[in-house]
Amino acid sequence: MTKKKQRNNRLVFGVMIVLLLIYLLPFAMVLINSVKAKRDVITNPLSLIGEQGFYGKNYLLAIERMNFGQVFFNSLIITISSVLLIVLFSSMTAHFFTRNKWKINKFIFFLMVTSMVIPFQVLMIPIVSVYGNIFHILNSRVTLICMHVGFGISMGTFMFHGAIVSSIPLELEEAARMDGCGRLKTYFIIVMPLLKPTVVTLVIIDALAIWNDYLLPSLILSKKELYTLPIAAQSFHGDFSSDYGLMMAGLVMTVLPILILYFALQKHIIDGVVSGAVKG
């Protein structure tokens, strides 16, 4: 019986390896072709090394033409600031809502939870109209950050609300109050540290979403020096669509930062995504 099971497991293992290779094949193809000269990609995209040999120059060119340093910095600063603000604002909102059961709080919370089902496509046209044509504040990183925050608040509040209700005892906060802490101090010293697991989950989900977001930034940022990575990849693709080797190098450069992070934080990322998906 166990022998049969062992053999069965080995079979499953083999099947999984084959499936995995098929799954990861597109990445491999891109990687192989990113170090080939233009002509080699067109004549034979399947060969491991082109006739003109290893062509690492693609990467240098891609970095230069994509303005990679600037673009990477834009993505980084936008993602970090948005995520930090989402975590701060939504956890404070959720804390206030759970500890003060006023009618208005319940109403706002209800609005937020319901609004989570609204797809971005319903809001994009009015957003461009209101902020482009009335307020004229498009083409700014700050505007983009504010909007990412606005879109992230609902889910953040929802998740923190659940976490506070289930895992932070009211007695703890009351004790802090007795000892003379104000509301803000209680929040920062007692509540915030206890919310750490939820913070990690939310940071991972939001950081991935914001880093990879294309539609919202593409509507807001039209100046080249403000581009984030996905928009830069799109415009790079448009400019060099005939030079496949160069383009592949550009794609590898866009994907690489997040893959490196994934190898380092794999377990946290997967746990975060799972708990976010199941709650949200």
Add this chain to the structure above:
Amino acid sequence: MKKEKSIRSAIHNAGSFAVFVGPGLFFFVMTIIVPLCYGFYLTLTDWNGIAKTKEFVGIKNYLTAFQDTKFWGAMGLTLIFTLISVILVNYVAFHLARLVTSGIKGQNFFRAAFFTPNLIGGVVLGYIWQFIFSRALVALGKSLEIGFLSKSWLSNTVPAVCALILVTVWQYSGYMMLIYIAGFMNIPKNLKEAARIDGCDEKQVRKYIVTPLMTSSFIVCIFLSITRCFMTYDVNLSLTEGNPFGSTVMAAMFVYRKAFSDKNYGLGQTEAILLFAVCAIVSLLQVYITKREEIEA
């Protein structure tokens, strides 16, 4: 004295409300509530996105939208795409999850590897696959003389839609797999053992114990995949760009073009709302139907 105290506490409460809820509420209202209301107002105008004045046209946009055959064509394509993708995504994800949790070696490694496509944004994924379909597969097809591969899939409508579905399945199945894995892990071992002692073989255990207890995972995954497939834009843009000849433009892209390329904000917004309405009806229907099957563990 008492009144003064209650006023003071009211001020104090309002102050804490402003500090704790204020910033979050402000951004929420400015990015969701204001555009939502303004969007409904836009549907009643014929604004072109540039003109200073907007003509009030009542429900004309809704009437036009209902008669816009191109829009409903894009919607039909979206529905077909969504139906096939959702079935395939969940089929693949469920079985991947089953295999990964069957006690093989390196299960965490497999879990992590199959999830990789989800780390990368749709635009970049689309470009990667565009290269695969238009270059790599064609070269493979020609060298091995496989007929259906030796011409780019992206140059004909039906294969191009198949390509979109394939990429969607590849992208989302890893994500849904994670949710199914969580579902499998939550099935109490003693239930399965009890069934085995009662004489069930593996097939029966799967049918009578595992599948019913997985219903809530199915609801979550099908819901998530329906809403995502309906709103597909990034992959559509980067993989096919709506080509050949605009035949693979799906609803989200259609709405985008209606507003920003054709400069018809009013009609574009109307059709965006209709798209949302159809998506909401389909996903709620799905939840309603599958909820009846749910069993509390």
